[in-house]
Amino acid sequence: MARGSLYPLVYAVVRRIPAGRVATYGQVASLAGLPRHARLVGYALHALPEGSPVPWHRVVNAKGGISLRGDGAGHDVLQRLMLRREGVRFREDGTLPLDEFLWRPRGTAPGPRRERG
DNA sequence: CCACTGACGAGTG
DNA sequence: GCACTCGCCAGTG
Numbered sequence: 001m002a003r004g005s006l007y008p009l010v011y012a013v014v015r016r017i018p019a020g021r022v023a024t025y026g027q028v029a030s031l032a033g034l035p036r037h038a039r040l041v042g043y044a045l046h047a048l049p050e051g052s053p054v055p056w057h058r059v060v061n062a063k064g065g066i067s068l069r070g071d072g073a074g075h076d077v078l079q080r081l082m083l084r085r086e087g088v089r090f091r092e093d094g095t096l097p098l099d100e101f102l103w104r105p106r107g108t109a110p111g112p113r114r115e116r117g
Numbered sequence: 118c119c120a121c122t123g124a125c126g127a128g129t130g
Numbered sequence: 131g132c133a134c135t136c137g138c139c140a141g142t143g
Contacts, residue, residue: 006140024125024126025124025125025126026125026127029125029126034138035138036125036126036137036138037125037138037139038124038125038126038138039123039125039126039137039138039139040125040138040139042124042125043124043125043139043141044124044140046123046124056124060124061124061125061126062125062126067124067125068124069123069124076124079124
């Protein structure tokens with residue numbers, strides 16, 4: 001894959017994330033065919049403009065937390081707000097229980113699968 | 118072109 | 131669980 005064509009791949013995967021679920025940078029990167037390129041995912045989302053059809057707020061780090069830095073626009077707070085509106089709950093630590101809200105596309109199961117609910 | 122930085126992840130001690 | 135290190139690619143000076 002030629003360099004520079006990675007962004008569209010990342011966006012395509014992020015758009016596949018259903019509401020009420022979250023995905024990690026590494027997971028998105030892997031699904032986009034870019035394993036070990038978690039940084040690229042974050043960088044791609046960083047380049048996303050406001051009003052973009054890409055649900056960037058559904059992407060979190062492997063710790064289930066918001067890694068956003070001080071954008072000055074409060075995007076870090078916005079992400080948590082957007083997720084809460086989708087039914088996602090945060091822990092007191094400010095992190096997310098990936099065991100419950102981690103997006104699990106068919107076939108892949110990066111997290112602990114629940115048996116018999 | 119080189120060096121540093123940046124929405125990260127995994128391994129080691 | 132925390133701190134340190136390496137890897138990966140793109141952007142800026």
